[in-house]
Amino acid sequence: xxxxxxxxxxxxxxxxxxxxxxxxxxxxxxxxxxxxxxxxxxxxxxxxxxxxxxxxxxxxxxxxxxxxxxxxxxxxxxxxxxxxxxxxxxxxxxxxxxxxxxxxxxxxxxxxxxxxxxxxxxxxxxxxxxxxxxxxxxxxxxxxxxxxxxxxxxxxxxxxxxxxxxxxxxxxxxxxxxxxxxxxxxxxxxxxxxxxxxxxxxxxxxxxxxxxxxxxxxxxxxxxxxxxxxxxxxxxxxxxxxxxxxxxxxxxxxxxxxxxxxxxxxxxxxxxxxxxxxxxxxxxxxxxxxxxxxxxxxxxxxxxxxxxxxxxx
Numbered sequence: 001x002x003x004x005x006x007x008x009x010x011x012x013x014x015x016x017x018x019x020x021x022x023x024x025x026x027x028x029x030x031x032x033x034x035x036x037x038x039x040x041x042x043x044x045x046x047x048x049x050x051x052x053x054x055x056x057x058x059x060x061x062x063x064x065x066x067x068x069x070x071x072x073x074x075x076x077x078x079x080x081x082x083x084x085x086x087x088x089x090x091x092x093x094x095x096x097x098x099x100x101x102x103x104x105x106x107x108x109x110x111x112x113x114x115x116x117x118x119x120x121x122x123x124x125x126x127x128x129x130x131x132x133x134x135x136x137x138x139x140x141x142x143x144x145x146x147x148x149x150x151x152x153x154x155x156x157x158x159x160x161x162x163x164x165x166x167x168x169x170x171x172x173x174x175x176x177x178x179x180x181x182x183x184x185x186x187x188x189x190x191x192x193x194x195x196x197x198x199x200x201x202x203x204x205x206x207x208x209x210x211x212x213x214x215x216x217x218x219x220x221x222x223x224x225x226x227x228x229x230x231x232x233x234x235x236x237x238x239x240x241x242x243x244x245x246x247x248x249x250x251x252x253x254x255x256x257x258x259x260x261x262x263x264x265x266x267x268x269x270x271x272x273x274x275x276x277x278x279x280x281x282x283x284x285x286x287x288x289x290x291x292x293x294x295x296x297x298x299x300x301x302x303x304x305x306x307x308x309x310x311x312x313x
Contacts, residue, residue, distance in 0.1 A: 007097070009034075010110035011090040014099035020074045020137045023051040027073050031055055031132065034113060038120050045145040052134040054146045059116065060124035068129045068150075068160035071109045072136030072143075075101035108163025129157060139179065139301035173227065176305030178267045179258040181298045182207065184242075187290035188251035197249030198286050198293045201242045204253035207295065208237050210277045211257055214270060225262050225307070233261040235270070256300065263305030271297075 016027035032042040035057050045054040060066070078087045078100055085091040087100040101107075109132060119128055131150070134142035150157070164171075184207070186200030215235040224231045235257060242253030261267045278295040286293040 006107075006110045006114040007090075009113050010097065010099075010102060010107055013106040013110055014090045014101055015088055017088050018074050018101070018134075019077050020135055021077075024073045024134045025051065025053060028053045028055050028132070028134075031109075031113065035116065035130075038116055040116070040120070043149065045142075045149055047134065047142065047145075052142065054134060054142050054149075055130070055132045056146060056149055057130045058127050059119045059130070060127040063127055064154065064156050065158050066127035066129055066155070068131050068157045069112050070131040070133070070143075070146075070160055070162045071105050071112070072133045073106070073109070074134055074137050074142075075104070075106070076137050103165045105163050105165065107165075112163070126158070129155065131160075139177070140303045172308040173225075173263065173306050175228070175233070175260045175262060176267065177258060177260050177301055177303055178271070178299070179256060179301035180271075181256050181300055182254065183294075183296045183298070184253045185292070185294045185296075186249070186251045186253070186286070187293055189249050191247045191249055194249050196289070198251075198289050200250045200253035203281055203286060203295070204240065204242060204255055206281060207274070207278055208240070208255060208257070211235050211237060211274065214273065218265075223262060223265055225264070228262070233259065233265045233267075233270070235259050258301070261305055263307040265305075 012030060013027060016024070016030070018024040018027050028044060032044070032055060035042050040057050040059055042055050042057045045056065046052065058066075081087075085093075085098060090097055090099040090102065092098075097107075099106075112130065129150075131143075131146050133140075133146055136143065182204070184200040184204045186203065187198035189197035212235070218233045218235070222232050237255055237257040240253070240255035243250035259267050259270055261270070275297070278297075282293065282295055286295075
């Protein structure tokens with residue numbers, strides 16, 4: 001197969017609208033066919049809908065170890081953004097290339113694919129593995145299938161390069177993230193009899209305020225890692241909804257919050273404190289009016305932090 005340069009490949013990749021809520025299969029099939037031109041076999045790992053897939057391929061034999069070059073194929077939405085050109089057409093202006101995903105992170109995938117011919121020609125001492133995932137932008141969802149495959153194959157790669165945009169600086173660690181949905185079930189009544197009800201919004205607000213107290217505590221007491229711009233773990237509430245009409249005490253409020261934690265910080269300990277606070281609200285206040293009230297948590301996202309200095313010899 002004739003080698004293509006990275007810009008040619010990037011132009012093709014940007015042309016696929018792989019916004020996270022859409023399928024990425026056209027792009028994945030393009031990469032699969034491209035690699036097949038070099039006699040490289042790809043393995044596809046589909047999601048439950050069969051509308052999205054990860055791609056895994058190995059160059060340089062079936063030896064253990066080696067290097068993983070990893071990237072995600074999805075991009076964030078363009079809704080409510082002002083583009084001066086078609087975001088899904090790679091456009092050059094002022095010696096720069098513009099297009100949705102050109103930096104994050106189809107540019108890296110394009111560079112990797114442009115060097116495949118050299119990888120094939122070179123007598124590699126160790127294999128190079130290509131691992132391209134879906135739905136990174138909504139919580140690193142797709143990569144779990146890739147990790148399962150790598151573990152099943154017992155490849156044990158020596159290290160992995162993830163081509164995220166980092167202003168051309170080498171980044172050797174990242175924070176973990178745990179995100180949760182919270183459902184507060186209150187007890188409804190007319191607002192003229194508000195003391196007889198359990199206002200779900202009020203109790204959600206109490207819990208959100210407590211989460212913010214923990215956030216401030218982390219900023220003051222740590223632990224700290226000054227390699228990060230924000231050198232401590234953070235907690236943040238980003239979504240909330242509740243109530244139906246002003247003169248009814250709301251019986252439901254839902255919100256979502258996240259913990260972005262240092263690798264050395266324990267999100268389970270943080271969540272234990274949040275659960276304990278919620279249990280006090282239920283037992284000491286909410287159930288005194290109605291035992292049908294409750295606060296429940298559901299995990300949305302879960303991936304660990306990494307500090308490479310702690311994981312290599």
